[in-house]
Amino acid sequence: MAEHLTTQSVIELDDAWGAHNYHPLPVAIAEAEGAWVTDVEGRRYLDFLSGYSALNFGHRHPALIAAVRDQLDRLTLTSRAFHNDRFGAFCRDLAGLTDTEMVLTMNTGAEAVESAIKVARKWAYEVKGVAFDAAEIIVASGNFHGRTTTIVSFSDDPVAHDNYGPFTPGFVTVPYGDAQAVRDAIGPNTAAVLMEPIQGEAGVVVPPDGFWSDVRAACDENDVLLIADEIQSGLARTGELFALDHEGVRADLYTLGKALGGGIIPVSAVVGRRDVLGVLKPGQHGSTFGGYPVAAAVGHAVVDLLRTGEFQERSTELGAHLHRRLGELVGHGVAEVRGRGLWAGVDIDPAAKTGREVSMALRDQGVLCKETHERTLRIAPPLVITAGEIDHAVDALGAALQA
Known part of the structure; x- marks a missing residue:
């Protein structure tokens, strides 16, 4: 009963x-x-x-529910130990939608941010030539990128941060919306600038006009990656595919999540440059469920919805x-x-x-x-x-x- x-x-x-x-x-x-x-x-x-x-x-949404139901009737999980018939097409079409070159699939938004941090550090050591264990990532005050130990290490919200130490080093915090502060914080060990194009948890804070153009220029001048956390702001929420698109600025890496799973299952991804995501080799990063067939099915259906505009x-x-x-x-x-x-x-x-x-x-x-x-x-x-x-x-x- x-x-x-x-x-x-x-x-x-x-x-x-x-x-x-x-x-x-x-x-x-x-x-x-x-x-x-x-x-x-x-x-x-x-x-x-x-x-x-x-x-x-x-x-x-009927199209998303139908995609998941159809996939559940055929195949749910293979792990990445084997290929499946859904993963590659999802990555191809997500890259096409976002005008990027490579896709790293994960599950939650926090996992996508953690993955972007790992990739940026690895790129800094193997490509840029930063001294081992010295890489720095510039972040913004008022940020919210998730709740893992490394991510809360650079949160200045005491509710998210306090009593979870010891904290992960390697992050430099600057005021959000201050492009000169970003420029001043860049040094020889800077691997990346990681920020939300519009800060969500902080209260939907929009930076001043021109901020992202200035940050993009500073990154280009200093061989620094720009990582845009579009987990909340992306996928049509602000009227463009990415919130950065309002400024006509492109990031080197984007983190995606939330709406990518259609409100049905957790689906996340890091999308961006092939020469950056390409630093990952077999066995160096992964997830049993990252990009699994059901995730690929719903994510692909989301891509189809967004392609119409x-x-x-x-x-x-x-x-x-x-x-x-x-x-x-x-x-x-x-x-x-x-x-x-x-x-x-x-x-x-x-x-x-x-x-x-x-x-x-x-x-x-x-x-x-x-x-x-x-x-x-x-x-x-x-x-x-x-x-x-x-x-x-x-x-x-x-x-x-x-x-």
Whole structure:
């Protein structure tokens, strides 16, 4: 007999048996489709977060579900000990979509960033000629690239960083958006600059115009790799395939994840220059599930969706509408709105509520969103959302701020 679940019983079960490393809103989702989710008691909510951009194509997009179901009926896993009929075509078409030369498949976003760090260091020693164990990577204040030990070593967020040492050396932190600081930090041992084109966890922070052109020039002048972490900002979220595309800048390596798995399974990749990723030789790096047939199937279907340009157009047009509507709330409980495309950081007026309080009030209005830090809402609706649904959510936000 099926267990009867309520929101409270789900929360109690999670709290009793799951590690308390998250503080979710008290809602228990049981079903979802498109931009909408339904909880265990039948209440519907508009998803205004998209799994932190993992659900760019909405919940259970038919083309993605069909690709996974078809693959499950044929082949699930071979490991990379053998070839399979899905891996190479996925890599070829992902490289074609991103205008890159080689693909390194992994599973989670953090794994992709770790892989990019390893590749950059190996390239520095074997190609650039940096002294062994001396390579440095320049990163930005306010960054978020994942939660592995090496990655939190260069986080300046005490919640992510503190009490996980000893930390991995080899990282130099500069203020985000300060191109001169990047240039000043580059030295003979600099292997790479690793940054988010738009910082997500920090509150959807967009750097000043010209920042990326200046950083690209500094990297070129000093034989330094530019690594763009597009795990949240990429794959049409901002209106372009990559957020860097808005500046007309190309990176040497890109890290991809989240939406690459269609919100179905974890799929990540490092894509970029062949002469850089080519430093990896057999046995030097790998993952049992990296690029496995099911991952390749859903990733390939994601590539097919993005090749049409439809989602980039939706993000551009609906993003302009979203930012217009959010702008109307400035001075009415909102201090500032930032972002690009269907991605926004909304700073709550300190005189009003905390981000958690607004998230809870929004939930009561039938819209799901989540705070980052204390007073910022991170808004990232699925790219399948409609203008009317955006209006509904922003009106709900206005009501939540006044509740």
